[in-house]
Amino acid sequence: MVVRKDIDNSSAELTVTVTREEIKPKIDAELKKFRSRAAIRGFRQGQAPMDFVKKIYGSSIFSETLNEMLSHRLYDYLRESQLDVLGQPLPTEDQRSFSFKISDPEPEYAVNYEVGFVPPFEINGLEKSEKYERLTVSNLDELAEDDLNYARKRMGARSNPETDIQDNDMVRLASKELEGDAGSQVKEGGLETTITVLVSSTADEAFKAQLLASKKGDTLRFNARNIENHEKEDMYRKYILSLEPDDDREVGDWFEGVIEEVSRAEAAELNEEFFKGYFGGDHVTSKEDAIGELKKGILGFYDVRSNALLMRAFQERLLAQNPLELPEKFLKRWLRVSNEGKIDAEQIEREYPAFADNLRWTLLRDKIKEMAAIEVTDTEVRAAYATRVRNYFQAELPDNVIEGSVDRLMQNKEDVDNTRRDLETDKIFEAIRERVTITDKAVPSDEFHKIIDEITKKAEAEQEEGAALSEAASEG
16 A cells, blocks of 8 residues: 655655565565575475574565565555656664564554655646747858968968068967066076967967067067966966977966978968869869858857857746746765765755756656657668778778778767757757747857857856766765
């Protein structure tokens, strides 16, 4: 028998009862089964006296049988009642203990379980009246021209001019550490290294002006730390000073450098050789074709990020419009009990709001999946892996090679689960997109990237806030 007593809208106490009359036949059957199979010292198998078996093993068999009956009865009830249970049921904190005297069972064994669940809900915010803006880039032509110029530089011949330096040149300086600032002498025993500078990306405008006014063989004094404004010390030491990770010597910021080489990429001509070499095949034969091809790649790059921003907007608004009630007290207790020793009460209190939002979004995702009848098939997962293989090799491959690669990759179950979830997220995105109203809003690419950076930092912080509890919940 199971009796339900609601605590509030999202938690209840279930009293599961097993009577002496119900459990006694089960215990007798288990004792006979154990006696026939057990190898007990001093007796032939199956020949130990039943009183001896009861005396030595009766209490443990009683306990195991009772727990099994309670568990079956509890989960049968949960399945039949269709409660959307969160976590696992927990015995109440005031649950009394029982005596497992096999010779004198109690009249009944009643265990009180606390359960948390999600009340039935209808999802709000999936109507055409819900309007969203989807960011696109307004300077597509400019970006395509920049990419074409980059391609021409990449495919063009390189030269080493000796009489001038231009904005896109790469400059190599044989550099020696100074004692202090720009007016100091070269430090005896100081660092000697080659510092390479791309003039156009130099953050120090004064140093950049010096470079542009110089030529091969000239000597300059500069603050190396200001060349690219690396925020992290290890990045500065590795990429500017070319120091090994285990080199922990103290190095000053000021250097004297002799320009020993200037490297310049000459732009390739817009001719058949360039088009075939950069784009491959014969489908690009003019500048217009090249610009069109580059625009496809740029649009693909920004489409992925535009959709990610839009999905973020979907998530934030749907969470705001669907403040699902969660059994907070129960969930906090469940997190503590199921992860005893791993997380403490203080951490649970601190991280619970982020954990709760993640849980609410999971519930909303599941509701949308149900509404849109979303399913990811094994065929779709294999197709995703096949696409990954083709993109990696960027070449036509025989079907058997692709299939073999897919088989090997899919041996990683965790990666398969992640791939399936990514495909599911794509389908959820499309399901939401079909139900609401989307309007494109074009912004300059630099503004677009600024928005992406801000959202990414915010998302990473939110993910970190609830990461420990989310991991604990998945293990609990």
